Amino acid sequence: MTSPLPTPAAKGATWAVAARIFIPALWLGLIIGISFIEAPLKFTAPGITIPLGLGIGRRVFFAMNMVEVLFFIALLAGSIKRGVDKMWGWGVGAVGLLLLIKTVAIRPGLSARTDAVLAGSSESGSLWHYAYIGVEFFLFIALAALLVMATKRWVRITSR
Known part of the structure; x- marks a missing residue:
């Protein structure tokens, strides 16, 4: 029976699996937490006006977007280190494309709209x-698919 622990040569790539x-x-x-819970509830809180809610939202979503960019860089680095099969590559590509659309195309439009309001x-x-909601939904689906693929692969490797 072989051990599910990585061999010494593979230990350097365990961070990539994680x-x-x-x-x-x-992610x-x-x-x-932010898009599906905090954002909709924010405007129903007592004393929160539209300008106050928009000001808070602008800061929260800017911070969230920066964290997402860091998450994507880490995910990409882990994918390159661990090796990429076709489905995983498509999934990471979809996540990257959706993040790019959200960051470069939609957030500036939302920001201009917030300024106008x-x-x-x-x-x-x-x-x-x-x-934004549509892209966030598809990003959610793509990330869930990546999580399922990675977990299945991990279970398959550790059960050998």
Whole structure:
């Protein structure tokens, strides 16, 4: 019976295995906590006005986006270190593309919309919000798929 522990040569890549499991899990938790729970509830809290909620949201989502970029870099590094099969490569590529769309295309539109609302020249709500929610949903699905793939691979390796 062989040990499920990595061989000395493979020990250097154990961080990469951990990254392939823990980064998607942590990222999913971030999306659930911020996008799916905090953001909708923020505007129902007593005393939170639209300008105050938008100001808080702007800071929270900027910080979240920076963490997501770091998560993606770590996920990419772990993928390169560990080796990439076709499905994993497509999954990481999809996550990267969705993060790029969210960061480069949608967040600037949301920021301009927030500026307009805060200046009083527009009402709240826009298509940018729906685009963000849609991209966030697909990012959630892609990260969940990566987590399932990584966990299945880990279970398969450790059960040998």
